[in-house]
Amino acid sequence: MAYKIVPDLCNGCGACESECPSRAISHVEKLYTIDPGKCVECQGSYDSPMCAQLCNTDACVPA
Template structure:
């Protein structure tokens, strides 16, 4: 699944630089995650880095973007091959 940032976000700026895919950006009011770029850090790390650093635990799985580990890995492969 891709992740989403809830409205509990305090705009602390710690999640954006942790995303290896560049999926996190500042939205109108809070940070947002682009689901087409979010692999939950599959291919990069064992755990989602944004979730690890979030001080208010406002980053959760997106029920509207359910993906298997294999789908996340395929997305990672696509993203990294596009950038290479």
């Protein structure tokens, strides 16, 4: 299951983008989005999804 970013909660800080090992996170119109086709939930790189850990607004959630 991929993660997604809830637009209403995202504050556009960008903390998630640089840590994404699969480069699934992109910046679109002041907000960030996760491409579900690229998201691997950080498997093989981290113990848990870094986007969710780094998000200061809890906008990164399982899709």
